[in-house]
Amino acid sequence: MLRYLIPLGIFLVLVVFLGVGLQLDPREVPSPLIDKPAPAFEVARLHEPGKRIGTDQLRGQVWLLNVWASWCVACRSEHPHLVALARQGLVPIYGLNYKDERADALRWLQQFGDPYTVSAHDLDGRVGLDYGVYGVPETFLIDREGVIRHKHIGPLDPDIINNTIMPMVQQLQQG
Amino acid sequence: MKKLTAILLGLCLLSGAPVRAAGDLADFGGDTVLEERYQTLVTELRCLVCQNQTIADSNADLAKDLRREVHDMLVGGKTDDEIKEFMLARYGDFVLYRPPVKTTTVPLWIGPFVLLAIGLVVVAVMVHRRSRQAQPQMNSEDVERARRLLDEADREQQS
Numbered sequence: 001m002l003r004y005l006i007p008l009g010i011f012l013v014l015v016v017f018l019g020v021g022l023q024l025d026p027r028e029v030p031s032p033l034i035d036k037p038a039p040a041f042e043v044a045r046l047h048e049p050g051k052r053i054g055t056d057q058l059r060g061q062v063w064l065l066n067v068w069a070s071w072c073v074a075c076r077s078e079h080p081h082l083v084a085l086a087r088q089g090l091v092p093i094y095g096l097n098y099k100d101e102r103a104d105a106l107r108w109l110q111q112f113g114d115p116y117t118v119s120a121h122d123l124d125g126r127v128g129l130d131y132g133v134y135g136v137p138e139t140f141l142i143d144r145e146g147v148i149r150h151k152h153i154g155p156l157d158p159d160i161i162n163n164t165i166m167p168m169v170q171q172l173q174q175g
Numbered sequence: 176m177k178k179l180t181a182i183l184l185g186l187c188l189l190s191g192a193p194v195r196a197a198g199d200l201a202d203f204g205g206d207t208v209l210e211e212r213y214q215t216l217v218t219e220l221r222c223l224v225c226q227n228q229t230i231a232d233s234n235a236d237l238a239k240d241l242r243r244e245v246h247d248m249l250v251g252g253k254t255d256d257e258i259k260e261f262m263l264a265r266y267g268d269f270v271l272y273r274p275p276v277k278t279t280t281v282p283l284w285i286g287p288f289v290l291l292a293i294g295l296v297v298v299a300v301m302v303h304r305r306s307r308q309a310q311p312q313m314n315s316e317d318v319e320r321a322r323r324l325l326d327e328a329d330r331e332q333q334s
Contacts (some may be wrong), residue, residue, distance in 0.1 A: 026226065027195060027226075029223060029266065029269045030267055030269075031267060032264060032266070032267040033264075033265070039180065093194050099236070105187070125236075125240055128266065129240060129244065130184075130265065131255075131264035131265070132266050132267075134223035134224055134266070135223075135224065
């Protein structure tokens with residue numbers, strides 16, 4: 001009896017491990033930046049190249065930093081949800097236009113709508129590098145003290161916005 | 176045996192081929208020490224876009240950026256540890272092909288040895304069982320009976 005039970009047991013353990021493995025997304029690497037101060041940056045604005053935008057100006061509010069680019073296909077799928085979120089006016093969304101030509105980026109926003117309070121223009125990707133960006137789009141939730149509270153890799157969808165991001169935003173805004 | 180030697184030789188050849196990073200930005204103006212450190216670093220850092228490649232192997236944009244960053248930091252006089260620290264702070268342990276040993280990575284480091292030990296124990300138990308089965312158990316009665324039968328056979332042949 002035992003000689004059949006042992007292989008069966010090993011098999012079941014394997015099934016459980018493989019099953020859990022299937023649920024995980026290998027592209028989602030846990031970020032070491034969670035609960036750390038958001039890396040400081042100051043770059044030109046996308047719309048007004050003469051003006052600058054940086055983390056210092058954003059302190060004191062709960063805000064979202066959305067990393068996007070006009071060449072990023074997945075950004076297109078999340079964009080309508082960002083526009084809808086911006087329309088609700090519950091939390092300001094700041095854009096980090098990552099390694100993109102200004103003209104392309106502006107055209108893209110004109111075409112699909114602009115959910116961003118301000119877009120920062122990270123032409124050479126240095127800011128993205130400091131934020132550990134490796135798969136656009138990525139979204140960071142940053143609190144009043146300028147600490148990164150959450151990071152979402154990949155496109156946002158209504159489920160993630162309503163069930164993960166917004167509850168955290170509300171909690172941080174109240175706290 | 177010859178076959179085995181041939182296979183081993185083949186493997187040595189395969190693994191021995193030095194991997195050279197795409198030389199696009201790796202210009203150290205003839206400084207071979209920096210060049211050497213650069214090559215070592217870029218083959219130890221993982222490209223997070225194509226996760227099974229080092230930043231030396233990958234042509235992804237991010238890998239190019241990271242190579243540029245490593246290059247700039249080396250030229251800027253940073254130590255290897257400082258450069259790794261820079262990468263760790265941004266991308267976590269995953270960026271290193273040889274992650275540091277700590278509580279969360281211990282299974283990664285000792286797991287294979289634990290599995291090897293389990294395998295060895297299983298093999299040992301199996302071999303032990305087989306060797307016991309190979310020798311049929313005989314008690315003195317059986318031995319006595321066998322001797323009688325053999326003796327009888329001998330006598331029959333003689334008569």
